[in-house]
Amino acid sequence: MKFVWMDVDPGHDDATAILLAVQCPDVTLLGISTTHGNASSDWTYRNAARCLYAFGASSRCPDVRVYPGAAKPLLRAAKHDPEIHGADGLGGVEGFPDADDAQVTRWFARDEYGAPVRALDGLSRAVQRTWNGGQGSKVSVISSGPMTNIGLFVSVYPDLLDGIEEFVFMGGGVGMGNRSAVAEYNILCDPHAAQIVLNAPVKKTMIPINVTHTAIVNRSVRAKLLSPSTSQEHFEPPPAAETKLRHTLSTLINFFAESYKSTFGFEDGPPLHDALTVAYVAYPEMFQDKRFRVDVELDGTHTSGETVVDVWNYQGCDESSWGAGGKNCLVAQAVDLERFFSFFHDCVRRCDEVSPLNV
Numbered sequence: 001m002k003f004v005w006m007d008v009d010p011g012h013d014d015a016t017a018i019l020l021a022v023q024c025p026d027v028t029l030l031g032i033s034t035t036h037g038n039a040s041s042d043w044t045y046r047n048a049a050r051c052l053y054a055f056g057a058s059s060r061c062p063d064v065r066v067y068p069g070a071a072k073p074l075l076r077a078a079k080h081d082p083e084i085h086g087a088d089g090l091g092g093v094e095g096f097p098d099a100d101d102a103q104v105t106r107w108f109a110r111d112e113y114g115a116p117v118r119a120l121d122g123l124s125r126a127v128q129r130t131w132n133g134g135q136g137s138k139v140s141v142i143s144s145g146p147m148t149n150i151g152l153f154v155s156v157y158p159d160l161l162d163g164i165e166e167f168v169f170m171g172g173g174v175g176m177g178n179r180s181a182v183a184e185y186n187i188l189c190d191p192h193a194a195q196i197v198l199n200a201p202v203k204k205t206m207i208p209i210n211v212t213h214t215a216i217v218n219r220s221v222r223a224k225l226l227s228p229s230t231s232q233e234h235f236e237p238p239p240a241a242e243t244k245l246r247h248t249l250s251t252l253i254n255f256f257a258e259s260y261k262s263t264f265g266f267e268d269g270p271p272l273h274d275a276l277t278v279a280y281v282a283y284p285e286m287f288q289d290k291r292f293r294v295d296v297e298l299d300g301t302h303t304s305g306e307t308v309v310d311v312w313n314y315q316g317c318d319e320s321s322w323g324a325g326g327k328n329c330l331v332a333q334a335v336d337l338e339r340f341f342s343f344f345h346d347c348v349r350r351c352d353e354v355s356p357l358n359v
Helices: 012-023 041-054 119-134 148-156 158-163 185-189 191-199 219-226 244-264 275-282 337-354
Strands: 002-008 027-034 066-068 139-143 164-170 204-207 287-292 294-296 307-309 329-335
Touching: 002 012, 002 119, 002 275, 012 027, 012 041, 012 244, 012 275, 012 337, 027 041, 027 119, 027 275, 041 066, 066 119, 119 139, 119 148, 119 158, 139 148, 139 275, 148 158, 148 191, 158 164, 164 191, 164 275, 185 191, 191 294, 204 275, 219 244, 219 337, 244 337, 275 329, 275 337
Parallel strands: 002 027, 002 139, 027 066, 139 164, 164 204, 204 329
Antiparallel strands: 287 329, 294 307
């Protein structure tokens, strides 16, 4: 069993990651912190709570709460991505309750005065409680957005790093980018925070876009999402959604698909970037990975935010340290797509049994 904290910026693919974390039988979700990124921090905070409600968290992890985090990067101005995710981060999604609905706001972490409990407080307390000074279990921290909250945690709570199993982040690319010629969006938003995390003396795993771009929600995957009992061999038109939850998930995927088609030319479907982080934490054997020295370009005029993966070991680093000076990061090379999508569909099936959207 893996004890997991998620730091997210929902975001369509973050929403699928939350679904997997809630419904995976081998994950205990401790809490969710939110950050700027795909949308403003106000919207990502609300969207995470909307996901917990819609994906049946009350039946499996009723004590999980959402903790608002950084509204902007450490040094740079905040940027958002309405072209891909819509103005509110979950553009085009049908079936979710309004952000101000009481069913949503009940998932916000609040103190005894009714004020929000912030991300650093929630994460630090979860690690302290779970690790229990070495008597308990370590926590795996998933990041699927800019790493501002995680960089602050590393800086403010170095004494708690012994309680961290690993940081797993969706971000970066090996020789490629998606929001500049060489930079992936999550790293580009706050490259300084990403470098702080990479320098931390804790195991890290990077799920780059080289791998996430292979996890395409194609017509076959979408058809099974809509109707797991379908026997049709051709998927145009797609089958009708068997439940309200599956309709909601279909609208989520469809909006994301259109965004990726118009912006990046993805014809077969959108990549399910962030969901791979949960799959990695729960079932790392599903992936091939290799350890490298990874740094972030902080100053380049054309290359700021690039993840520089020292494939040829020019820096002469060894594996004696996960921090500064060592081979600090496992970089995913490939994923077993058949197994990943089987895991995805199984979690949707579990969610279908408990989602209040189906009532």
